[in-house]
Amino acid sequence: MSDYIRQETAEEAALTRASAVRFDVEQLLIVPVLAVALAILLGGLTMLATGVSVPTVGQAFAALFTGSFGSLSAISETLTAAAPITLAALGVALGFRAGLFNIGAEGQMIAGGMAAVTVGFSLTGLPVFVHLPLALLAGIAAGAIWGAIPGWLKATTGAHEVITTIMLNLIAMQLTNFLLRNPPIQKPGRHDPVSSSVLSSAELPKLLTWLDPNLRLNAGIIITLVMVLLVYWLLFRTTLGFEFRASGLNPSAARYAGMRSSLIIVAVMAIGGALAGLAGANQVLGVLGRATPGFTGGAGFNAIAVALLGRSHPAGVLIAGILFGALDAGGRQMQVEAGVRIDLIAIIQALIIAFVAAPMLMRAAFPWAFRKNKPARP
Amino acid sequence: MAMSETASRANLDHIKRRQTLVIGWLLLALAVVVAAVFGLQSSGDATFGLALPGDMFTLPSLVVPAAPYNYAIAAVLAFFGFRQFMRGAARRSSIFLGIGLLLAVTTFLVWATAGKQFSLTGMLEATVVRAVPIALGGLVGTLCERVAVVNIGIEGMLLSGAFTGAIVGSLLGGWPGLVAAIAVGGLMGLALGVLVITYRVDQIIAGVAINLFALGLTSYVTSQVLTVHRELNNAPIFGGIDIPLLSNLPIIGRVFFQQNLFVYGAAILIAGATYYLFHTRSGLRARAVGEHPEAADTLGIDVYRTRYINVTIGGMVAGFAGAWFTLGSVGRFDINMTNGRGFIGLAAMIFGRWHPVGALLAALVFGFADSLQQKLAILQTPIPSEFLAMAPYIATIVLVAGLVGRARPPAADGKPYIKE
């Protein structure tokens, strides 16, 4: 009898041994690293092809590095740029996890930024601890609404979110152009599209001015880190996250298990939109102090790349977000020091998306980096 | 299937019924807007110029008494609206919606022109010109999606075509520029094919990457090289070609038969694509690949090859359409000059129900909105141009939400085909 019991516990112990499939080095590490390396290499070739001399290319790469990690101010710039991209990418990653293709982070960022800037300049006489949260909340709410629209359309009518979010991005851009040219948002006395400036009571506080008044790093990075943890907790430690992931991997099974798919779709899109809206608010309240057309700097589109590169995992998204922030910050240095236009960074970022989404291509290009003969299934 | 013979169709067409009612409410709302805004606020006559110098004979201008016309149209719209709530309206409701929208647009024009003069022919001419990249963009989408490859990258392909056309056009002249634009478009199509067909990259991601890549590369070269070497960005422009006899007809002569190469090219491409897709052996096979690739494979049709061919041809069409921006209109490349036209093309494809002619018709509507946006400034209306620019996007959302009829994409659309 006692023998029997011991045997069973041994079986139980065997069953709870961690399985190897949980961490796939090739997917999580080798593919992203190779993708980034190959994209940067091709960026160098692009420079050579456009008549940039070899020493200048070297100088450009050096500037890319020193401008991103080479000094305290470089790191400050990297993290400042990383915050909004990471926030928006968390929203996109959440969508990916739930099987939704949220191309609308750009539009949601715009909505959030416009709402935050409006609250940021229009409410006067409030203390920081009231005004700043209000402005941030306005950004979150506007982003959530802009994100919930395609979610609601998909849940009720089946309209594909890729099409609706693309269209909502374009609508948000047009709407912003209109709002920035008209009162009450346009800065009085200006004829170009620009909003009034955010009051100091709604600005995200700078973190490192005690070291050097020129350091732009602001509290947005703290918000970002908190959100990374929060999204991790949401995805892997809550029932809601369980529902998100189940519906993402197999919506039909989720429905059969009694999960309410329409509610989940709207919730995912709203939360994703809220994160992107927060990213927009971060940009106007922490970095720019006002809104102009294109104030997002395309972070909403880069967020798609960051979410992919980070494998839709909050920790991965953070690392990828810092990488993209570094490319942004380093790219500016590169433009100043080597005279290579920052648009080159956009090429590298686009190539990273293509490569990281093509593990089979990476395998074909770098066969030595992968295990041979991964078992195929019929 | 087996049941449809005996089963009474309970719950019969409740979706259709809902659409019918939605259209009814839309038409009624339109009637109210037309009466309250365009009727009440119009005074005087709207004069539409029809004649242009060089016409075979001169048409008189069209003079419309603004307020009476708009009230009359409001009444017609209201009638259409009530009609939707009666029995048996479901059949032709989208046609009535189309007519209703068209009439509403005329009231808008009459209102905007009341007390002024406005060249209608000029506006229609601009409509056709502006419809070209959109219609061709829709054709690109149709060619790709008919073989089940979703192409979000149309925008980037247009941009590459425009860019190549400008540079090669500046160096070697218009025709070499056009050929190069088509070739580069084809390469972009091929690249999409390599990514999504051979390496099974998610089609949406591949499209996004192509858009960002094209935007990045063209912007980089423009700011890095073309700002210094301005001679590389000064291409010749294809001028208008008059079709003998037809070009002298009033209105339609100017609108259809005094256009440039790109307009005629678009017409030929759309006719050719329609023939190809629906009347040839290759077209049947292509559509089979888009609807049921496994079935096509079992019948010895090479799914991958068919997809590669269609996507590459689609890319070439996009290259041609892209050249319109530079070789067909301004002769120089500006950063991001396609400005979302590729996405409107995608919308035109959906509106056109994955049919080249449908995409053309949708593109004409969008082209009309586009040229109207330009004219509004001239007419000094209080409507901000941004709202007109938004109209196609909003219309697309309404369509994909199935509120006014639903289009059905090819069954395998967006899915990679994995053999073995």
Added chain:
Amino acid sequence: MDIELRGITKRFGDLVANNNISLKIRAGEVLGLLGENGAGKSTLMNVLSGLYRPDEGEILIDGKPTRFESAGDAIRAGIGMVHQHFMLVPVFTVAENVVLGVEPVGPLDHLDLATAREQVRKISAEHGLDVDPDAIIEELPVGTQQRVEIIKVLFRSASVLIFDEPTAVLTPQEVTEFFGILRSLRDAGKALVFITHKLHEVLEVADRINVLRGGKVVGEAEPKTATEAELAEMMVGRAVHFQVEKRPARPGPALLEVRDLMVTNERDELAVDGVSLTVRQGEVVGVAGVQGNGQTELVEALAGLRPIVRGSVSFLGRDITRASARERHLLGIAHVPEDRHRSGMVGEFDIAENMVLDSYYDEPYSTGLTMHWPAVHKVCVKNVIEFDVRTPSIYALADHLSGGNQQKLIVARELSRNVKLVIAAQPTRGIDVGSIEYIHKRIIAARDAGVGVLIVSTELDEILSLSDHVLVMFRGRIAGEFDAANVSRSSIGLAMAGAAA
């Protein structure tokens, strides 16, 4: 035309789907190819029809070695295949489907549809396969679609026809009709291969039988002399007990009462048309019927996944007609979905996550928003052992389990709770015999513990061996009602075909 397969081996990664298979296909003969799911039948025929290339071995046509580089090569060599899942383009017409790949064309690649129609008419007339060439495929009944598949193969002048599980979707009447077609094709000199796992069908129509097991040919049999028991033993590798051992049921009070239920399908057609039934505690009610007669919609409506147009459902005397899936789950109704891959599990979730897929929201697995993973893992280990789910770890992905173990996982999830009623749709479809026997045993054990069970299956054998009470569905209605004690196969078969009971 005779075909010989010699030493065919086909691997997928580590899996050997076909292991050194040799067999002969002769003109004027029906070869029955018998095997369990996963025995390698379909892989072998995909090799023969050019879709897969074998890793080893060769194909000889009339003694000459041949290599197929594509499906087109096989078609040109005269080999045609009718797949289990029809390879028809739903939005195309019959004529377009038939000529696809070998289209008659005019100048400028113009598709000559008039000729195509004419040719379809000619072939249908020749072989007595009545089909309208202009009908759209998706509007045709399944039996007719199969005829289109056969015309398609004949149009390519195939002399070898391979049928992969062709009877799965047919009514018994249509099966008889289909066997007639098969025999007339054989008499016309065609070589035919009939792939199936149904013993009585292969005995009825085959001239020669080859049995496949684990990717190998394990035996040959003569239909005139072989018995079902012999074939089953060859197919499974050991003696099989078809009859589930069970005591007579001791039904208690009514548990589930369904009255005049009407449910529509995706196309808004009435799929369930006035069904009434009762399931009592401690009994198994079986619903038999050919696929597509409203069973799927019935089960989904009972599980709260499909709106009920009219009628009522009550459970333990309480009206649950409008209750959601979650509410029904909480009341103690378990549901084993008919398609485990599509709706029974999340393949990329691990076993533990799948084990709580529909109970994660409740104690002890979570409180409020927070999941308690240790509790999940503990229960999962217990269930995995108790329900014999064979896996190295509870963290293995469900996708990596065999079909039988996946199904056992789902059954474990549904039965391990405190349930009062089990609705099981196709609980053993496509899995190995060992797992089938095990799942049947668990279902009977649940019944004996006082649980009410509603089994929906297209496998008549399964219905007959499990049920205490049998209902037959035909075109959305209950076409027959039988007590399991005194029911014959033939009377159920008649009801399945729509003949008045």
